Amino acid sequence: MTASDRWLLPDGVEDILPPLAGRIESLRRDIMDTYQRWGYQLVIPPLIEYLESLLTGTGNDLALQTFKLTDQLTGRMMGVRADMTPQAARIDAHTLRQDSVTRLCYAGHVLHTRPQHMLTGRTPIQAGCELFGSASEAADQEVIRLMLETLRIAGIPRIHLDLAHVAIYQSLMSEADFDTQTEQAIFDAMRRKSIPELDELLGDRAAATPAGRLRNLARLSGGIEVLDEARDVLQGASAQALKALDELARVAGGISTRFPDVELGFDFCELRGYNYHTGLVFAAYAPGHGQAVAQGGRYDAIGRDFGRPRPATGFSADVRALVALGDRAGVPGRNMIWAPVSDDPALADAIADLRRTETVLQALPDDSGATPEARGCTRQLIQRDGQWVVESL
Numbered sequence: 001m002t003a004s005d006r007w008l009l010p011d012g013v014e015d016i017l018p019p020l021a022g023r024i025e026s027l028r029r030d031i032m033d034t035y036q037r038w039g040y041q042l043v044i045p046p047l048i049e050y051l052e053s054l055l056t057g058t059g060n061d062l063a064l065q066t067f068k069l070t071d072q073l074t075g076r077m078m079g080v081r082a083d084m085t086p087q088a089a090r091i092d093a094h095t096l097r098q099d100s101v102t103r104l105c106y107a108g109h110v111l112h113t114r115p116q117h118m119l120t121g122r123t124p125i126q127a128g129c130e131l132f133g134s135a136s137e138a139a140d141q142e143v144i145r146l147m148l149e150t151l152r153i154a155g156i157p158r159i160h161l162d163l164a165h166v167a168i169y170q171s172l173m174s175e176a177d178f179d180t181q182t183e184q185a186i187f188d189a190m191r192r193k194s195i196p197e198l199d200e201l202l203g204d205r206a207a208a209t210p211a212g213r214l215r216n217l218a219r220l221s222g223g224i225e226v227l228d229e230a231r232d233v234l235q236g237a238s239a240q241a242l243k244a245l246d247e248l249a250r251v252a253g254g255i256s257t258r259f260p261d262v263e264l265g266f267d268f269c270e271l272r273g274y275n276y277h278t279g280l281v282f283a284a285y286a287p288g289h290g291q292a293v294a295q296g297g298r299y300d301a302i303g304r305d306f307g308r309p310r311p312a313t314g315f316s317a318d319v320r321a322l323v324a325l326g327d328r329a330g331v332p333g334r335n336m337i338w339a340p341v342s343d344d345p346a347l348a349d350a351i352a353d354l355r356r357t358e359t360v361l362q363a364l365p366d367d368s369g370a371t372p373e374a375r376g377c378t379r380q381l382i383q384r385d386g387q388w389v390v391e392s393l
């Protein structure tokens with residue numbers, strides 16, 4: 001390695017510099033304050049922990065995104081967290097152990113083996129909320145509302161919200177009784193929304209059979225109107241599938257009433273987190289960006305995997321991506337006050353008073369660099385009639 005190479009960072013890993021770092025931190029503070037005003041308590045999980053705990057109940061997708069290392073003290077395998085949701089579930093199940101509803105929030109770096117998309121790199125700053133102990137639709141709606149409030153704070157101009165329910169797919173697959181190989185092929189085709197492959201796998205099945213219903217549901221996507229079409233397709237299906245569709249419709253109605261400007265979409269091929277989620281799943285999209293900017297869903301099974309069954313729902317978002325896509329008023333670090341070099345105790349007192357509510361940048365004796373304006377200062381402290389006062393530059 002040459003001397004110049006020593007300062008290179010790995011692909012997908014980067015420093016976050018001013019002023020972007022200030023904008024990210026400003027948004028992080030605002031959304032964490034919002035979560036706590038909604039009654040969510042802050043937790044700060046460790047960056048690494050034993051692999052079994054990190055991957056409990058999460059399926060293969062998260063395992064592929066997790067960096068693994070050996071603990072030099074015990075010889076056991078450890079992982080660097082790629083998602084903070086399993087850590088929150090562990091805290092609820094084994095540390096807090098409350099029987100009542102528990103609301104937790106968090107924000108911090110996670111590490112991915114590969115970037116999920118171009119806005120994240122491999123070190124996203126994940127923020128999110130998890131609600132434990134309630135299986136009600138009201139809990140799902142609360143979490144979705146808080147996710148949409150997060151995007152509003154971030155200044156996302158328009159939001160498209162996709163809603164789905166994995167129990168519909170689960171019930172139809174259990175009724176169809178496919179062999180393991182065929183079931184995996186159908187799942188892969190559904191996730192990729194490959195209608196030709198599904199037709200090849202299910203084309204000879206009657207419309208009134210579970211397989212035929214799967215084939216026809218895969219063709220349904222769009223606005224609220226597709227729920228009526230889905231009800232026609234699911235006529236005669238199991239009570240579990242119909243119950244899930246009814247729940248989807250009620251939650252959608254509640255969200256559209258509260259957020260009439262949010263565009264709702266439904267896609268019955270949406271199986272994101274299928275091995276992890278157990279009910280309603282949701283993802284929010286911003287204009288011009290193909291990847292979800294926030295996503296979540298119900299994951300009741302993970303509590304059982306931790307040895308303490310607890311219903312759970314939650315969401316997470318990448319703060320860095322929200323800053324890149326949002327339009328927040330004001331830029332942290334601008335509109336500062338410039339103070340001159342002086343040993344005057346009155347100036348020190350004036351600066352101390354101002355710093356309770358304002359940002360004051362004081363010059364140093366050997367600082368001959370950029371002008372106050374170039375540093376982001378729009379005002380200055382000057383002495384008039386023996387008093388230090390703030391005036392525009």
